[in-house]
Structures are given as C-alpha cells and as structure tokens.
Amino acid sequence: MDAESMIASLTDRFPDDVYDADIESAIRTAAKVKPENVVDVCRYLKEELSFGHLCCEFGVDYPDRNEIEVIYMLGSYEHPVILTMKALLSRDEPEIESVVPVYWNANWYERETYELYGVKYLNHPDLKPLVLPIEMLGEWPLRKDYKGFPNKTAKNLV
C-alpha cells in the first residue's frame, strides 16, 4: 500500500472530518482532522491502514491565528509511510478528544501537552501534569505569550 492509495482511502472513509490531505513524497503524507472525530480517524488508521505506531504527539502555539495545533506523527511497522496529522483548536478553549483508547502510549504525550500548552483532553484516563510541579499548572509555559520567565539576570554572570 503506497501513500496515494492510503490518502485516498482515508479521505474516502472520512470525507467530512479529514481535509487538506497532502502527499509530500512517497513516504511523507499530511492531513488535517476535525478535533471531534480524531478518535474514529485514529482507530481507522490503526486497524485498516496499519498505522500501529504513534511516534509522538505535541502542540504548537500560533497566537496570530489564535490557534493551537495538536500534531500526531503516525508511523507503521508494515509500510514506510509516515502521516502527520494536525488538529486545529481554538486558543481560548483548546479541547480535543483523547486518543488513549486507540494508542495507549499517547497517555504521557497528552499529559505533557496538557501541562505545557493547556490543551484539555476529554476522556483522558488520568489528566494531570507529567513533569512540572503542580503549582505551575495553569501557567502553560510553552505558549508564545508566556510571561513567567525570570526577568532578573543571574548575578554571577554580570
């Protein structure tokens, strides 16, 4: 199964949920997905198109567009195609369905994205900060407008 037939199969199965599908090369594909149905899309990708490996999941902040992108990198053990799947969320209230029921290793990825960007994952089994101390929850330090950096210089450097 090559990249063209894979993207065609995906867009035929989910004509409303998957848009902006793109084939960048023989092994690189990209698509955007509606946040409401990301679990169904991921289940179809895993079970039918043999994308059995969620390489990583992370967020990107775009303050100009007032959007936070959640990006899924999907790989496979059977074929060489990699799919970059993006979901666009509102920056004011970023909420998306958790894909832990499909890819169990998304658990810690989603917890990290939650603590750093404030993306709220619905139906996540245990949504709490992964690394950051509990007092820093709500600061969302990797957002572009984060103001919490220490503004005093380390005195030994001056």
Next chain:
Amino acid sequence: MDEVEQTQVEQSEVQNVGYADIPGVALTDSNVISDFIKKTKVQDVLNWGRKNSLWFMVNAMGCCGVELLSTGMAHYDTDRFGIIPRNSPRHADVMIISGYVTKKYLPALKRIWDQMPAPKWIICFGDCAISGGPFYESYSTHQNIDEIFPVDVFVPGCPPRCEALIQGFVELQKKIETKKDKGTDY
C-alpha cells in the same frame, strides 16, 4: 491516596523536646565548655579532624553528577584526602549541588540539607548550580542557589573535571582550617 499528594514532599512536624525531658542530662548556665572549645586550640584540633573527613553525599542531580560519581571511584582515590562518598545524608558532611535545581526538586533538596547533621558544607558544582548555566532564565529552574543555601566553594565548568572537584575539596579544607567557612551550627 491521591497521586498529586504523592508528588509533594512529605512534611513532618518538628517536635520540641527539651533537655529537661531527657533523663540523665544535667543542665548548666555557664558556657565554659563552649568557650573552651571555641576559643582555644581545641577548635583547631577539631577543625583538623573535620577537614580530613569530608564525607560527601552521593546526590547526582544532572550531567555533572556523572563527574561526581567518578570522583568517588577508585581511579581518583579521594580516600587519601579523607573524602568518601556516603549514600545517606545523615552520614554526610558535604552536600554537592551537582546540577540544575528545578522548582520541583528544590523542596526535596532543602529536606536533604536539613537531614544532614552539622557541621555541614555545600559545594556548588557546575555552571547550572552556580548561575543557571544553559538553563539560564528557564521557567522551571532556580538561579542563584547561593541565595538559598550557604555555599562555600564554587566549582565552575560544564561539567568540571574530577580534578576540579578535588581542588574544590582542597579549597574547602583550607577554608575550614582558617575558620573562614560558612559551616553552620558548630
């Protein structure tokens, strides 16, 4: 138990036990013994003993911790200075801050420092512990550790070599010998 509570360092209540509560202890109002220890040559003898038995705590916090560990190994043979790695803070005299101090780790580090019996000293080992280093102006680390802990010796480097740590210990021995150290409560 909630998992959030497990991430926090447990706090124990400090019990105030006076000497009057302990049987077999006689109290005195004079500070003759204290003056005898602190103002005569006895202090020099004590300091000689202290400076030649600087046991440090194995508390590898960052990449510098690897240098810290190898300093305690056989190749550098720090036993010849009386410097021995200890695994428990209750056995140790020197705490080596060997890496970045994150906001999450600082309460645990303070607790370790409180567990060490006096006299005790601190060596700041590496750029991260001194000024933040590569994590300078990071949202999750503390800079200027010397405002939090009474640091005696700074060992710069990224990471410093094991020989630099041994020299730091030698400098600390010189400070103890001349009574210019910041060792607390003795």
